[in-house]
Amino acid sequence: xxxxxxxxxxxxxxxxxxxxxxxxxxxxxxxxxxxxxxxxxxxxxxxxxxxxxxxxxxxxxxxxxxxxxxxxxxxxxxxxxxxxxxxxxxxxxxxxxxxxxxxxxxxxxxxxxxxxxxxxxxxxxxxxxxxxxxxxxxxxxxxxxxxxxxxxxxxxxxxxxxxxxxxxxxxxxxxxxxxxxxxxxxxxxxxxxxxxxxxxxxxxxxxxxxxxxxxxxxxxxxxxxxxxxxxxxxxxxxxxxxxxxxxxxxxxxxxxxxxxxxxxxxxxxxxxxxxxxxxxxxxxxxxxxxxxxxxxxxxxxxxxxxxxxxxxxxxxxxxxxxxxxxxxxxxxxxxxxxxxxxxxxxxxxxxxxxx
Numbered sequence: 001x002x003x004x005x006x007x008x009x010x011x012x013x014x015x016x017x018x019x020x021x022x023x024x025x026x027x028x029x030x031x032x033x034x035x036x037x038x039x040x041x042x043x044x045x046x047x048x049x050x051x052x053x054x055x056x057x058x059x060x061x062x063x064x065x066x067x068x069x070x071x072x073x074x075x076x077x078x079x080x081x082x083x084x085x086x087x088x089x090x091x092x093x094x095x096x097x098x099x100x101x102x103x104x105x106x107x108x109x110x111x112x113x114x115x116x117x118x119x120x121x122x123x124x125x126x127x128x129x130x131x132x133x134x135x136x137x138x139x140x141x142x143x144x145x146x147x148x149x150x151x152x153x154x155x156x157x158x159x160x161x162x163x164x165x166x167x168x169x170x171x172x173x174x175x176x177x178x179x180x181x182x183x184x185x186x187x188x189x190x191x192x193x194x195x196x197x198x199x200x201x202x203x204x205x206x207x208x209x210x211x212x213x214x215x216x217x218x219x220x221x222x223x224x225x226x227x228x229x230x231x232x233x234x235x236x237x238x239x240x241x242x243x244x245x246x247x248x249x250x251x252x253x254x255x256x257x258x259x260x261x262x263x264x265x266x267x268x269x270x271x272x273x274x275x276x277x278x279x280x281x282x283x284x285x286x287x288x289x290x291x292x293x294x295x296x297x298x299x300x301x302x303x304x305x306x307x308x309x310x311x312x313x314x315x316x317x318x319x320x321x322x323x324x325x326x327x328x329x330x331x332x333x334x335x336x337x338x339x340x341x342x343x344x345x346x347x348x349x350x351x352x353x354x355x
Contacts, residue, residue: 024067024068024069025065025066025067026065026066026067027063027064027065027066028063028064028066028354028355029061029062029063029064029354029355030060030061030062030064030352030353030354030355031059031060031061031062031352031353031354031355032059032060032061032350032351032352032353033057033058033059033350033351034057034058034059034060034348034349034350034351035055035056035057035058035347035348035349035350036055036056036058036134036346036347036348037053037054037055037346037347037348038053038054038055038344038345038346039053039344039345039346040053040343040344041343041344041345042342042343042344059086060084060086061084061085061086062082062083062084062085062096063082063083063085064080064081064082064097065080065081065082066078066079066080067079067080071102075102075103075104076102076103076104077100077101077102077103078099078100078101078103079099079100079101080097080098080099081096081097081098081099082096082097082098083096084096095113095114095156095182095183095184096114097112097114097115098112098113098114098115098158098183099111099112099113099115099116100112106164106165106166107162107163107164107165108162108163108164109160109161109162110160110161110162110163111159111160112158112159112183113155113156113157113158113159113182113183114155114156115155116155116161116163116172116174116210117163117170117172117210117212118149118153118154118155118156118174118208118210118225119149119150119151119153119154119155119208119210119225119227119241119243119260120148120149120153120155121223121243121245122245122256122258122260122279123221123222123223123245123246123247123256123257123258123279123281124245124256124257124258124278124279124280124281124295124297125256125258125279125281125295125297126247126254126256126281126282126283126293126295127281127283127291127292127293127295127315127316127317127326127328128293128295128313128315128317128326128328128348129326129328129348129350130146130148130279130295130297131144131146131279131295131297131311131330131332132144132146132147132148133148134311134328134330134332134346134348135311135332135335135342144309144335144336144342145275145299145301145306145309145335145336145337146277146297146299146309146311146335147260147262147275147277147299149241149243150225150227150241150242150243150260150261150262151227151228151229151239151240151241151242151261151262151263152179152206152208152227152228152229152239152240152241153227153241154174154175154176154179154206154207154208154227154229155174155208156180156182157176157178157179157180157181157182157203157206158176158178158181158182158183159174159175159176159177159206160174160175160176161173161174161175166213167216168213168214168215168216169211169212169213169214169215169222170211170212170213171210171211172208172209172210172211172212173207173208173209173210174207174208174209174210175205175206175207176205176206176207177205178203178204178205179203179204179205179206179229180203181203203229203232204229204230204231204232205229205230206227206228206229206230207227207228208225208226208227208228209225209226209227210223210224210225210226211223211224211225219248219249219250220246220247220248221246221247221248221249222244222245222246222247223243223244223245223246224243224244225241225242225243225244226240226241226242226243227240227241228240228241229265231265232265234267235265235266235267236265236266236267236268236269236271236272237263237265237266237272238263238265239262239263239264239265240262240263241260241261241262241263242259242260242261243258243259243260243261244258244259245257245258245259245279247281252284252285252286253282253283253284253285254282254283254284254285255281255282255283256279256280256281256282256283257278257279257280257281258277258278258279259276259277259278259279260276260277260279261274261275261276261277262274262275270304273301273302273303274301274302275299275300275301275302276299276300276301277297277298277299277300278297278298279295279296279297280295280296280297281293281294281295281296282294288319289318289319289320290316290317290318290319291316291317291318292314292315292316292317293314293315293316293317294312294313294314294315295311295312295313295314295315295330296310296311296312297310297311297312298310299337301337303337306337306338307334307337307338308333308334309332309333309334309335309336309337309342310332310333310334311330311331311332311333311335312330312331313328313329313330313331313346314328314329315327315328315329316328322353322354323351323352323353324351324352324353325349325350325351325352326349326350326352327347327348327349328346328347328348328349329345329346329347329348330345330346330348331344331345331346332344332345332346
């Protein structure tokens with residue numbers, strides 16, 4: 001037994017030393033400090049004692065640990081994870097950009113969460129934050145109709161996928177056996193319950209197909225993502241999402257557009273709500289360090305008696321080298337889909353740096 005243990009330990013040690021000899025590890029990070037100020041302009045607050053305005057600072061900080069090298073079969077590999085410490089985070093902080101990639105030429109097989117190219121993107125907002133980010137957590141409205149990640153948001157669940165680079169762009173496919181499961185425990189055990197068979201999450205399996213690229217056209221950048229989560233117990237239909245967008249740069253001018261659609265899986269036809277969002281953006285580079293932009297977002301919901309949610313604003317981006325600053329002024333209307341409710345003006349500024 002002793003000899004067997006020594007042999008096993010020696011083999012394990014040689015594997016660790018051998019892998020280190022071919023690896024390159026880096027530790028990086030990023031930090032953002034933001035200030036947001038809201039003033040409620042809704043008619044409802046003209047006759048009630050609701051909150052008229054609020055202001056606060058916020059932060060977003062992240063540490064990234066990355067490793068890359070070659071396997072003994074000649075393939076490349078990369079692995080890493082991030083520790084995200086946002087001001088409002090009260091759950092798992094290690095489910096950010098977790099990955100193990102096996103790379104052969106232009107093909108990458110990837111395992112993890114929040115790493116593969118995915119639907120959480122826009123070409124319609126060229127400078128600053130999108131309407132979903134800006135309207136959420138504003139302290140005035142409980143909910144918004146704005147979409148950030150369309151549909152099932154599959155890449156935020158632990159799974160596996162493949163990315164293929166081509167001359168026209170990168171194609172991807174992703175699958176997760178249980179949606180909304182960030183893989184916080186490698187044991188994937190069972191929760192306590194009457195049957196004792198419920199896994200880490202009660203969500204169903206999900207997949208996402210995607211594309212990001214410019215088709216070889218200078219100045220063009222496009223994306224297309226479609227995802228779906230299987231219909232669960234009592235659901236009226238599958239949860240699906242579509243995100244298609246394009247931007248085009250013409251020297252100092254850039255224009256962009258994104259269409260996001262979510263078909264929610266309610267328990268009846270009345271609760272299975274369809275939401276469609278259009279995002280428009282234009283930007284002008286005044287100088288290499290200063291850019292001005294205008295943004296407009298509109299949401300159409302199939303919810304009964306819903307009205308269009310809208311956001312419009314202007315943004316200024318300034319590059320100070322290691323620090324970038326973005327300032328935005330925005331006006332929001334009917335963010336929760338109700339007339340004259342959820343209307344407010346907002347000033348937002350964020351400074352970001354990386355190290």
